[in-house]
Amino acid sequence: MKAVHFGAGNIGRGFIGMILSRAGYEVTFIDVDAALIDELNEKQAYTVILADESEQEETVSNVKGINSMTDKAEAVAAVRDADIITTAVGASILPIISGVLAEGLSARVEAGTVPVNVIACENMIGGSQALKDHVLAKVDASLAKKISAQVGFPNAAVDRIVPNQTQAERLTVSVEPYFEWVVDQSMMVGDVPEIKGITYVPSLDPFIERKLFTVNTGHAVAAYLGYHFGYDTIKEAMDQEAVVTLVRGALKETGKVITAQYDFEEAEHNQYIEKILNRFMNPYISDEVTRVARGPLRKLGKNDRLVRPATLYYQLVNEEPTYLAKAIAAALLYDYTKDPEAEELQDKINQHGYEQALQDVSGLTSESPLVEAVLKQLKTLQG
Ligand SMILES: NC(=O)C1=CN([C@@H]2O[C@H](COP(=O)(O)OP(=O)(O)OC[C@H]3O[C@@H](n4cnc5c(N)ncnc54)[C@H](O)[C@@H]3O)[C@@H](O)[C@H]2O)C=CC1
Numbered sequence: 188m189k190a191v192h193f194g195a196g197n198i199g200r201g202f203i204g205m206i207l208s209r210a211g212y213e214v215t216f217i218d219v220d221a222a223l224i225d226e227l228n229e230k231q232a233y234t235v236i237l238a239d240e241s242e243q244e245e246t247v248s249n250v251k252g253i254n255s256m257t258d259k260a261e262a263v264a265a266v267r268d269a270d271i272i273t274t275a276v277g278a279s280i281l282p283i284i285s286g287v288l289a290e291g292l293s294a295r296v297e298a299g300t301v302p303v304n305v306i307a308c309e310n311m312i313g314g315s316q317a318l319k320d321h322v323l324a325k326v327d328a329s330l331a332k333k334i335s336a337q338v339g340f341p342n343a344a345v346d347r348i349v350p351n352q353t354q355a356e357r358l359t360v361s362v363e364p365y366f367e368w369v370v371d372q373s374m375m376v377g378d379v380p381e382i383k384g385i386t387y388v389p390s391l392d393p394f395i396e397r398k399l400f401t402v403n404t405g406h407a408v409a410a411y412l413g414y415h416f417g418y419d420t421i422k423e424a425m426d427q428e429a430v431v432t433l434v435r436g437a438l439k440e441t442g443k444v445i446t447a448q449y450d451f452e453e454a455e456h457n458q459y460i461e462k463i464l465n466r467f468m469n470p471y472i473s474d475e476v477t478r479v480a481r482g483p484l485r486k487l488g489k490n491d492r493l494v495r496p497a498t499l500y501y502q503l504v505n506e507e508p509t510y511l512a513k514a515i516a517a518a519l520l521y522d523y524t525k526d527p528e529a530e531e532l533q534d535k536i537n538q539h540g541y542e543q544a545l546q547d548v549s550g551l552t553s554e555s556p557l558v559e560a561v562l563k564q565l566k567t568l569q570g
C-alpha cells in the first residue's frame with residue numbers, strides 16, 4: 188500500500204507519516220526542501236520521540252522522499268499510483284501543490300484506476316474541499332467531472348502539538364503524546380481505509396470547530412498575548428497566572444459558542460478546555476510564541492480561530508466577547524519582523540490605522556460591534 192504525503196515538516200513526519208507508516212503504508216513525502224528529501228532518501232527512516240517523561244522513541248520506517256521542485260514528473264507519478272494522499276503544508280501552500288495533484292489525479296482517472304481519497308491535514312475549516320477547488324480549477328471540465336467522481340477530498344481535523352525542532356538529528360521529531368485525527372467519512376469515495384489513529388465521523392463540523400476554536404484559539408491567545416508581554420515560549424507565557432486567566436477566558440467564550448451549536452455537554456467541554464490548557468504547559472515542549480503566532484493575516488481571517496468565534500459569540504450568546512477581543516487586539520500588535528504576514532499587517536496598520544487594517548484582514552464591516560470591542564481592548568493593551 189502506498190501513501191503520498193505532501194509536506195515532510197513537523198506534523199508531516201511527527202504525526203501523519205508516523206500513523207500511515209504504522210498502518211503498513213510505504214510513505215512517500217513530497218516536499219520542496221532539497222536537503223530534507225535527500226536525507227529521507229538516504230536513511231529511509233526517522234525517529235519520533237514522545238515529549239513526556241518517558242521520552243519513548245519510535246522508528247518510522249518504509250519512507251522516502253520526492254523533491255517536487257526538481258522531480259515533478261516523479262511526484263506526479265507517485266500521486267497517480269497512491270492508495271491514499273495526505274497533506275500538511277500550510278493553508279497558503281494548498282494552491283501551490285494543487286498543480287502536481289491535478290496532473291497526478293488526471294493521469295489516474297484517465298487510466299481508470301480505483302478511487303482514492305486526498306486528506307488535507309491543515310489547521311483550517313474545509314481544508315480538503317479548498318484543495319479540491321484548487322485542483323478542479325486546473326483541469327478541463329471533462330477531467331473535473333471524472334476527478335469529482337473518483338477522488339474524495341474528505342475534510343479533516345488534526346490535533347497534535349509538534350513544535351519547531353531542535354534535534355541534533357535533522358529528521359528526528361519530538362511530539363506531544365496526545366493526538367487526534369478525525370476525517371469526514373461522508374466525503375470519502377471507495378473503500379474506507381482502516382487506519383489505526385484515524386477516527387471517521389459522519390459530519391466533521393462539530394469536531395473541526397471544537398478543535399480549531401479551542402486548541403488553536405487558545406494557543407493563538409497565549410502566543411499573541413505572550414508575545415505582547417515579552418515571553419519567548421508558550422510555556423513561559425503560560426507560567427504567568429495572568430496569561431492563563433486570559434486564555435481560559437477566551438476558551439470559555441469559544442466554549443459557549445461551541446456548546447450552543449453542537450451536542451457537547453458543558454461540563455465535558457470544560458474538561459476538554461482544562462486538558463488543553465495542560466497541554467500548553469507541557470514542560471517537555473519548548474514551543475516558540477512566534478511559531479504559534481505565525482501568519483497573523485490568516486489567523487485574523489473571517490473564518491479562522493479568533494474572529495469567527497468572536498462573531499458567533501455576538502449572535503449566539505448576545506454579549507461582547509471581551510477576551511477574544513483582547514486576543515484580536517494583541518494579534519494586531521504582533522510585529523515580529525521575521526514573519527512576512529506580521530510585516531504586511533504592520534504596514535497596513537501604519538498606512539490605514541488599526542480600524543481599517545482590522546476590517547481589511549477580517550472582512551468585518553465598520554458596523555460590526557467586534558471592531559469597536561477590539562479597539563477598546565487595544566487601548567488597554569497599549570496602556
Ligand atoms: N505543527 C503542529 O503542531 C501542527 C500543524 N498543523 C498544520 O499542519 C500544517 C503544516 O504545519 P507544520 O508541519 O507545523 O509546518 P512545517 O513548516 O514544519 O512543515 C511544512 C512543510 O511543507 C513543506 N512545503 C512548503 N511548500 C511546499 C510545496 N510547495 N510542496 C510540498 N511541500 C512544501 C515545507 O518545506 C515543510 O517541510 C499547517 O497547516 C499546520 O497548521 C496541524 C496540527 C498541528
Ligand SMILES: O=P(O)(O)OC[C@H]1O[C@](O)(CO)[C@@H](O)[C@@H]1O
Nearest residue numbers: 310347348349403406407479481
Ligand atoms: O499551524 P498554524 O495554524 O499556523 O498554527 C499553529 C498551530 O499548530 C498547532 O501547533 C497544532 O494545531 C497549534 O497548537 C497551533 O495553534
